Each structure stands twice: as C-alpha cells, then as structure tokens.
Amino acid sequence: xxxxxxxxxxxxxxxxxxxxxxxxxxxxxxxxxxxxxxxxxxxxxxxxxxxxxxxxxxxxxxxxxxxxxxxxxxxxxxxxxxxxxxxxxxxxxxxxxxxxxxxxxx
Amino acid sequence: xxxxxxxxxxxxxxxxxxxxxxxxxxxxxxxxxxxxxxxxxxxxxxxxxxxxxxxxxxxxxxxxxxxxxxxxxxxxxxxxxxxxxxxxxxxxxxxxxxxxxxxxxxxxxxxxxxxxxxxxxxxxxxxxxxxxxxxxxxxxxxxxxxxxxxxxxxxxxxxxxxxxxxxxxxxxxxxxxxxxxxxxxxxxxxxxxxxxxxxxxxxxxxxxxxxxxxxxxxxxxxxxxxxxxxxxxxxxxxxxxxxxxxxxxxxxxxxxxxxxxxxxxxxxxxxxxxxxxxxxxxxxxxxxxxxxxxxxxxxxxxxxxxxxxxxxxxxxxxxxxxxxxxxxxxxxxxxxxxxxxxxxxxxxxxxxxxxxxxxxxxxxxxxxxxxxxxxxxxxxxxxxxxxxxxxxxxxxxxxxxxxxxxxxxxxxxxxx
Ligand SMILES: Cc1cc2nc3c(=O)[nH]c(=O)nc-3n(C[C@H](O)[C@H](O)[C@H](O)COP(=O)(O)OP(=O)(O)OC[C@H]3O[C@@H](n4cnc5c(N)ncnc54)[C@H](O)[C@@H]3O)c2cc1C
Ligand code: FES
Numbered sequence: 457x458x459x460x461x462x463x464x465x466x467x468x469x470x471x472x473x474x475x476x477x478x479x480x481x482x483x484x485x486x487x488x489x490x491x492x493x494x495x496x497x498x499x500x501x502x503x504x505x506x507x508x509x510x511x512x513x514x515x516x517x518x519x520x521x522x523x524x525x526x527x528x529x530x531x532x533x534x535x536x537x538x539x540x541x542x543x544x545x546x547x548x549x550x551x552x553x554x555x556x557x558x559x560x561x562x
Numbered sequence: 563x564x565x566x567x568x569x570x571x572x573x574x575x576x577x578x579x580x581x582x583x584x585x586x587x588x589x590x591x592x593x594x595x596x597x598x599x600x601x602x603x604x605x606x607x608x609x610x611x612x613x614x615x616x617x618x619x620x621x622x623x624x625x626x627x628x629x630x631x632x633x634x635x636x637x638x639x640x641x642x643x644x645x646x647x648x649x650x651x652x653x654x655x656x657x658x659x660x661x662x663x664x665x666x667x668x669x670x671x672x673x674x675x676x677x678x679x680x681x682x683x684x685x686x687x688x689x690x691x692x693x694x695x696x697x698x699x700x701x702x703x704x705x706x707x708x709x710x711x712x713x714x715x716x717x718x719x720x721x722x723x724x725x726x727x728x729x730x731x732x733x734x735x736x737x738x739x740x741x742x743x744x745x746x747x748x749x750x751x752x753x754x755x756x757x758x759x760x761x762x763x764x765x766x767x768x769x770x771x772x773x774x775x776x777x778x779x780x781x782x783x784x785x786x787x788x789x790x791x792x793x794x795x796x797x798x799x800x801x802x803x804x805x806x807x808x809x810x811x812x813x814x815x816x817x818x819x820x821x822x823x824x825x826x827x828x829x830x831x832x833x834x835x836x837x838x839x840x841x842x843x844x845x846x847x848x849x850x851x852x853x854x855x856x857x858x859x860x861x862x863x864x865x866x867x868x869x870x871x872x873x874x875x876x877x878x879x880x881x882x883x884x885x886x887x888x889x890x891x892x893x894x895x896x897x898x899x900x901x902x903x904x905x906x907x908x909x910x911x912x913x914x915x916x917x918x919x920x921x922x923x924x925x926x927x928x929x930x931x932x933x934x935x936x937x938x939x940x941x942x943x944x945x946x947x948x949x950x951x952x953x954x955x956x957x958x959x960x961x962x963x964x965x966x967x968x969x970x971x972x973x974x975x976x977x978x
Contacts, residue, residue, distance in 0.1 A: 530948070
C-alpha cells in the first residue's frame, strides 16, 4: 500500500496507508487526520480539502487544472503554485511516500 | 441493566449521526457514545449513489465516510443493522431506554435523532414490479447498477436532482432515456425557470427525452417485470428500467412517539433542539428556521446541512456555545455539467442571469427584497465561491452589476 505523509495544521505528522485508487482526501479523512474538511466528499465542489504538495512530489502529482484550478483561486487559505485539492489526487504505487501539508484554513 | 451503557445515544448512522458523534468527541466528551443505525453499512456518502458510484467509477469502500479503526480510536460504538423500534424516556430526566427491533435495550442519558428521510413511493399500480428502482441507499444503488448493463430503455420518474443525475448516468452509457416530470419545468421546487430550461435543453442535447407536465398513472409489466410507463394522456412509454426520484419524506415516527413537535420533519430551533430541549435532532429528518427569515420553517436535504447541524446539535447536547452556522450550499453533477448552489433561493422575487446559458457556463443570482440570497452556478466555480463568501459575510452584490461578465463577482461584493 502506498504511504502518504501529511502535516496537519497543528504541525503533527501523520503517516497513513492508502488504497491504490483512493484519493488523498479520502485516505486522510477516513483515518481521522485533522485539518481536511472535505464537505463535498470529493465531488470537486467545496475547496475544503486544500493541501500543499511538497516540492519534491509535485512532478509526480502534477498541478491543478481547469475547474480545480479555478476553485483553488478562491480557497480560504493562500493559493500557492503547489496547491491542490486533495480529493483530486488519486493514489498509485508511483505516489508512495507522497508528502503534503494541509492548508491552515479550509 | 448494564449501567456502563449510559452516555449519548444517536439514532441514525448517516452523515448527521456520524457528525454528532465526531463533534462530541472533538469537544472532549468522554462518556460512551453509541450510534445505532438500521442499515447494514457503516456511515457512507449518499451523493455518489446517483453519480460516480452509479457510473461504476467508485466502489463501496470509497463510499464509507470513515475507516473501521476510526470508530475504535474515537471510542464511538457503532451498531449496524440496529433499527430502533421504541424509546421510553425516564420520568423527570433526559435519559431513557431505546429498544432495537431485535430486542436489545440501550440505556442513554442524552439523545440525538438523526433518522434522515426515506424516498417518497410512487402511488400507482405496478410500482412494485421488478425493474422499478428507488435511489436512497447502497442496496438501492447496487441493484440499479446491476440492472443498467441489461437495460435498454430507461424511464426516470421525477425531474429533481437525483432523477436527473441518474438520467445522465444512463444516457452516458448509451441507453434510451426519458425523464417524466409532473410540473411544467424540471427542478421546479428548487430552481428558477432559466435553470430549469437550461437543464431541459442540456439533457435533450445529450440525447435524453424530457416530458414535462406529464403524470404517471400506472406501471405496466409482464411476468413480474416492468415493461412500460403509462401516462395520464394514455401514452405508454416502453421501459425495462424505471427509476423513481420524486422526493423524500423525513422519518419522524420515533419523534412522534416521543411526543416531539413535528411538521413535515422534526421541528428544531436554530440550536438543533427539539420541542423537548434535552433532545436534539439533525439532518434530513428536521425542519428548522430559515437562516435569514427565522419565521419560516424549512426542510433542507443536503450533506452540508447534515454536517453543519450535527455540530450545532452536539454543542447543544453539551450546553456549549452554538457554533457559527455555515452558508447553506449544495452541488449536483450531471454528465459534464457541474452545478454549485450557494444559499437558499426559495422565496426569491427577482433574479439576474450572468453569462449565456447556451454556453453551458453561467450563473443565476437570486434576490429577495433587493438582498442577495443565493446563486446557482453552472460550470462557474468563481461565481459560486464569490456568492458563498458574500453570503457568509452577510454582504450583497448589486443586481445592476451582477450580469456584467467582464467584472469578477468577487470584486462586486458590498457589505450591507
Ligand atoms: C442519491 C442521492 C444523491 C444525493 N446527492 C446529494 C448531493 O449531490 N449533494 C448534497 O448535498 N446532498 C445530496 N444528497 C442528500 C444527502 O445525501 C442527505 O441530505 C444526507 O445524506 C442526509 O444525512 P442524514 O444523516 O440526515 O440522513 P440519512 O443519510 O438518511 O441517514 C439517516 C440514517 O438513519 C437510519 N435510521 C432511520 N430511522 C432509524 C431508526 N429508527 N433506528 C436506527 N436507524 C435509523 C437510516 O437507516 C439512515 O441510515 C443526496 C441523496 C441521495 C439519496
Ligand atoms: S472534497 Fe470537496 S473539493 Fe475536494
């Protein structure tokens, strides 16, 4: 199972195992990692699953496009070049060890 | 009786029931928390049932709201297949005893109702034929998903969100799809005419047939399976699959047994308290004061409401301060169309259309007494976010400027 390392807004690190095909959002929420709200449950409608992908992983996840990109423009926390909506990042073996920081406000 | 069992009992293991349990734990509540739910599944998301799950893009495990070990870690006792049949309150106290249909007794000293809603049944002959489906829970969706590969002609009864979403999934699979709606327009209860007209055109453009002002008088069948849908003008639409989405009824039986005030739903105040202030209720089962016009009671059926009201209910159970209420919002995905709704448009007396509906990217802003109350944004996330923000601040957007697509809506937000 690919692992995800999340830094929650309280500064704690959480390492969780993801199912291949599950999103980063889903994995974090199911394991009770604090900080991701995910009001719409991954429907790309709420922008409350905002994360910053660590620089070294951005090439593997890719950057936000189209609708996701527009939603991020208006997210509650600062928009950065490595901002993603975590419900749109699907886990694969290639993403094992993915590091993300959960945005401080959702 | 086992006294260790007292604590909070939450009846209903859906979005609202789970939300109450989580909020209690987050607030530092350490007494036992039990969620008792009728269904076989742990709390899961319903919205994908008519969208990604139905389309086969998501499996049942994806639907679950929390992993199993979450309940253990948070010491939330989750009982599945545990339908609460009866509740008796202790004299002069908030506590009492609930009994499940298998006879198990659960003691509690605090009680929350999160019993949700059930789909309204189509009251016509033939509604129990094979091939006639409702869409509320995982077994419904599993069955429907299993029937789609065999189906050729699908009739969707009801032009609300769930019916239209299911129609879009069936049409995307290449099936012949007809949507039958009693009213003269789609989404008549929830949206303004331009949105209704837009969705009619969008579904027709994608190859579905939409019949408005048409009511179903019977479902015809042969050898126990549905073969057609009979309309009041005598037309029979051939069908091997019928999907019924004609709204929901809040589940209020237990509340009525407890003598709580009920209308269409369980009546609660803005702190999610029922007419017995020791008992709270949240989610689809409730009827609550409108956030802007508290004299009006409304039923909201959305994930956002269930989640938000659950937090409020938990705070009330603990006699804590009432959390800030969030702006109501909703979404619906139909084929490649993303509708996002901020606020509550019911009761609007004016609206402004921003953008060109034919481009499938536009927004309708709703006003009441000159005040911005809601927006339906079609493939327009910036507009949605701007209106949601404006409503959150109690601000408005001047209707005279709102149609100008050359100006970003967020720059037009004005404090009132
Ligand atoms: C197909 C579909 C698509 C939807 N799409 C969207 C969408 O896109 N966006 C959106 O915001 N909302 C959507 N909704 C609505 C949203 O899912 C609901 O508003 C939300 O699930 C309500 O949660 P709830 O916990 O109040 O009720 P429910 O989810 O109905 O949960 C109540 C639970 O209580 C249980 N229960 C009832 N009585 C008892 C009893 N006596 N004892 C024990 N258990 C009991 C029920 O079995 C049920 O599991 C959709 C709903 C459906 C069905
Ligand atoms: S969970 Fe709502 S946009 Fe990601």
